[in-house]
Amino acid sequence: xxxxxxxxxxxxxxxxxxxxxxxxxxxxxxxxxxxxxxxxxxxxxxxxxxxxxxxxxxxxxxxxxxxxxxxxxxxxxxxxxxxxxxxxxxxxxxxxxxxxxxxxxxxxxxxxxxxxxxxxxxxxxxxxxxx
Amino acid sequence: xxxxxxxxxxxxxxxxxxxxxxxxxxxxxxxxxxxxxxxxxxxxxxxxxxxxxxxxxxxxxxxxxxxxxxxxxxxxxxxxxxxxxxxxxxxxxxxxxxxxxxxxxxxxxxxxxxxxxxxxxxxxxxxxxxxxxxxxxxxxxxxxxxxxxxxxxxxxxxxxxxxxxxxxxxxxxxxxxxxxxxxxxxxxxxxxxxxxxxxxxxxxxxxxxxxxxxxxxxxxxxxxxxxxxxxxxxxxxxxxxxxxxxxxxxxxxxxxxxxxxxxxxxxxxxxxxxxxxxxxxxxxxxxxxxxxxxxxxxxxxxxxxxxxxxxxxxxxxxxxxxxxxxxxxxxxxxxxxxxxxxxxxxxxxxxxxxxxxxxxxxxxxxxxxxxxxxxxxxxxxxxx
Ligand SMILES: [Zn+2]
Numbered sequence: 246x247x248x249x250x251x252x253x254x255x256x257x258x259x260x261x262x263x264x265x266x267x268x269x270x271x272x273x274x275x276x277x278x279x280x281x282x283x284x285x286x287x288x289x290x291x292x293x294x295x296x297x298x299x300x301x302x303x304x305x306x307x308x309x310x311x312x313x314x315x316x317x318x319x320x321x322x323x324x325x326x327x328x329x330x331x332x333x334x335x336x337x338x339x340x341x342x343x344x345x346x347x348x349x350x351x352x353x354x355x356x357x358x359x360x361x362x363x364x365x366x367x368x369x370x371x372x373x374x375x376x
Numbered sequence: 377x378x379x380x381x382x383x384x385x386x387x388x389x390x391x392x393x394x395x396x397x398x399x400x401x402x403x404x405x406x407x408x409x410x411x412x413x414x415x416x417x418x419x420x421x422x423x424x425x426x427x428x429x430x431x432x433x434x435x436x437x438x439x440x441x442x443x444x445x446x447x448x449x450x451x452x453x454x455x456x457x458x459x460x461x462x463x464x465x466x467x468x469x470x471x472x473x474x475x476x477x478x479x480x481x482x483x484x485x486x487x488x489x490x491x492x493x494x495x496x497x498x499x500x501x502x503x504x505x506x507x508x509x510x511x512x513x514x515x516x517x518x519x520x521x522x523x524x525x526x527x528x529x530x531x532x533x534x535x536x537x538x539x540x541x542x543x544x545x546x547x548x549x550x551x552x553x554x555x556x557x558x559x560x561x562x563x564x565x566x567x568x569x570x571x572x573x574x575x576x577x578x579x580x581x582x583x584x585x586x587x588x589x590x591x592x593x594x595x596x597x598x599x600x601x602x603x604x605x606x607x608x609x610x611x612x613x614x615x616x617x618x619x620x621x622x623x624x625x626x627x628x629x630x631x632x633x634x635x636x637x638x639x640x641x642x643x644x645x646x647x648x649x650x651x652x653x654x655x656x657x658x659x660x661x662x663x664x665x666x667x668x669x670x671x672x673x674x675x676x677x678x679x680x681x682x683x684x685x686x687x688x689x690x691x692x693x694x695x696x697x698x699x700x701x702x703x704x705x706x707x708x709x710x711x712x713x714x715x716x717x718x719x720x721x722x723x724x725x726x727x728x729x730x731x732x733x734x735x736x737x738x739x740x741x742x743x744x745x746x747x748x749x750x751x752x753x754x755x756x757x758x759x760x
Contacts (some may be wrong), residue, residue, distance in 0.1 A: 274511045304577040312516040330625040344532050348543035
């Protein structure tokens with residue numbers, strides 16, 4: 246988990262995605278090759294403004310081992326203003342979330358590695374009304 | 377291309393099999409299939425094995441040679457190959473075996489699927505590796521959580537209800553009660569399903585298939601060779617496989633599994649049939665919403681109308697289009713890498729008239745095996 250996490254840290258911390266200059270498409274998570282242009286891809290990194298709305302969501306009750314302490318928690322599929330979809334935790338009361346709700350990105354803790362004590366951070370989303 | 381027939385099928389019991397090891401389970405299915413085909417063993421020219429995670433479930437890789445060995449075939453030195461696509465691994469094995477015979481490279485080939493999951497602590501944590509670990513798993517998503525997100529949107533957009541999902545579970549348990557190989561052999565009420573605890577809202581315990589031990593084996597042969605062994609061959613008219621974006625966030629529409637749509641379209645075309653010609657189907661109900669999506673993506677109904685089929689009883693055992701007569705993944709059990717082959721076993725039994733108490737009247741059958749949230753799909757069409 247460790248090297249894999251740190252390698253992508255820039256993209257997790259500040260919601261940096263990819264933009265293909267050849268076809269003007271945005272992507273998240275970042276990718277090296279545009280699925281529309283492939284060899285003609287002209288990919289560059291772009292930060293996303295992190296404003297969007299909830300397309301769909303779930304409240305997780307049966308969580309994987311690393312997330313047991315946080316349950317129940319909300320995972321939402323969020324559509325950003327540029328049309329890109331991002332899967333993220335949504336920091337709010339599970340009763341508060343609804344489809345169409347406006348949300349914004351925030352920098353939050355994503356759990357820790359019990360053995361090494363290392364804490365993971367990343368982008369989560371928060372209801373826009375909380376700002 | 378050679379026409380391909382299935383001349384023998386076998387299946388272990390599915391479930392939590394604490395008393396049986398991986399090798400025992402595989403051999404019980406294999407022996408049954410060879411007996412069914414009337415084969416001695418030395419006629420087998422090649423073997424393909426679907427297995428998702430021997431390395432993590434058993435700390436044992438090199439599964440294909442192990443299975444050939446314990447099937448008593450070591451001294452024939454046949455090529456044995458493991459294939460993997462999460463819980464579509466069995467479907468892949470079937471397709472590889474199909475292509476090996478259709479191409480004329482081999483005359484008699486085994487497709488096997490096997491998984492032993494109860495030897496480790498938490499099978500769910502291993503199943504999570506079928507989704508995008510870096511970008512879905514990292515945020516705390518699980519396989520049920522992603523299907524729950526799909527279900528939530530399907531409910532919002534098309535008016536599908538939690539009751540509709542529960543009806544899928546009730547139907548599959550009812551069928552499973554008639555299947556001696558099934559993990560759950562008890563009917564349940566809709567209240568039981570609806571009152572079960574949430575796993576990931578709106579999906580509850582009874583919306584989720586178990587993760588099971590089990591193995592299934594089918595013997596494939598070219599049409600000419602098949603005639604020497606059986607009077608009741610079941611033909612594979614098409615076996616198509618397709619892939620899609622691994623993570624659901626990259627899909628244009630999370631309510632459509634493009635892999636299923638594409639594989640189904642190719643399969644119908646190759647088999648020269650239409651959707652309405654299908655008499656019986658086994659679909660990948662790893663979660664109840666997946667069965668509703670399958671109705672739509674296979675073209676049984678238009679997008680958004682899946683719940684209608686279950687509400688109106690069309691897919692019940694004695695409805696117009698019985699689906700998951702075996703009990704499906706929900707009640708028969710979901711032995712990950714075995715499931716795709718186990719589905720083929722059920723369709724063959726149905727088309728031969730050997731399905732016992734759950735027998736339906738069918739000439740053409742379909743099986744849909746899915747990996748994870750649909751990044752892999754295999755659609756197979758069978759006829760008698
Ligand atoms: Zn492009």
